[in-house]
Amino acid sequence: MFEQKNYSRADSSIKQAQQYKYLIKPDDILQVRNLQDRKFLSNESTATGGGTQTGGQTFQVDEEGLVTLPVVGRVNVAGLTRQQAEKKMQKLYTDSLFKNAIIELKITNLQVRVFGEVGAQGNYPLLKEKTSLIDVLGQAGGLNKTADEKTVRIIRGAGHEEIMFDLSNKNTLSDPRLTLQNDDIIVIAQNKRAVRDDKVQSFSTVAQPSLLLLNTALIILSLFR
Structure with a gap:
């Protein structure tokens, strides 16, 4: 069901x-x-190089x-x-x-917004009658190495619809929902490895002062032995 x-x-x-x-x-x-x-x-208007x-x-x-x-x-x-x-x-x-x-x-005022793991986040105009997600990702500099191509999201209709795409699957390219609509929001999440690396980095940042304090305490303790 x-x-x-x-x-x-x-x-x-x-x-x-x-x-x-x-x-x-x-x-x-x-x-x-x-x-x-x-x-x-x-x-x-004057074009570059005359004319x-x-x-x-x-x-x-x-x-x-x-x-x-x-x-x-x-x-x-x-x-x-x-x-x-x-x-x-x-x-x-x-x-x-x-x-x-x-x-x-x-x-000329139709546009979409791109957030997340791409070369350049921001607003992108819908220049063609049927502009696809792939077109706009190309304009945005493509996916970063940290991007999760299997969980690309389009938030559509002022948030009333959320569509998930797996761009690693070639069959996805035939999905008509890839054709973008005005005010679509495209979200590219981090892949699992990037998320894990961020967590490790965050832990290191938080733990570093504590480790420094512990090392200092051990040095002082060794001096009084």
Whole structure:
């Protein structure tokens, strides 16, 4: 019964991960770029070595779920996926300004947090539509020698779900839950050897003053014999 319950919970978690799509909400930062006319909706900057690079303009979704765009004005994007919002903007610009407008939309404020035994802990942006745990661990400098690759945790949904992964098992790489979601927290624990070494080090640090005091007492005692 207990195993069936665990399997059912895991199946539900996997299904949710497969169906997950981020929905735009107030305060999100949207980067919008027109691929048909790169000078429109562009943020032009000088590139290293001369020349220029163009990125889309950024717009913040207001508390009502609206974003104010050039020409077309205020657009309701709250509750839409990135693809849905992109298509909506594309239609608005096609109807009002460009023939067959090609709009590219990115949500630039999505991120995850990495803690524990990696090269560099910190916040990492979700740069791709489907960024995997492996991608972010690579950005974080990979696992340290002290990392326990068999107990990598993702804390998801504001702490409502905790998923454990064994990265030493190649079958884990096909788990759809490895695709990260906004605000995921990734925790890399120490392996058993590192934990044991830390305990020994801690004991040595605590015991050293006592041993020094004992040695001093023995020296003094030997002088009075």
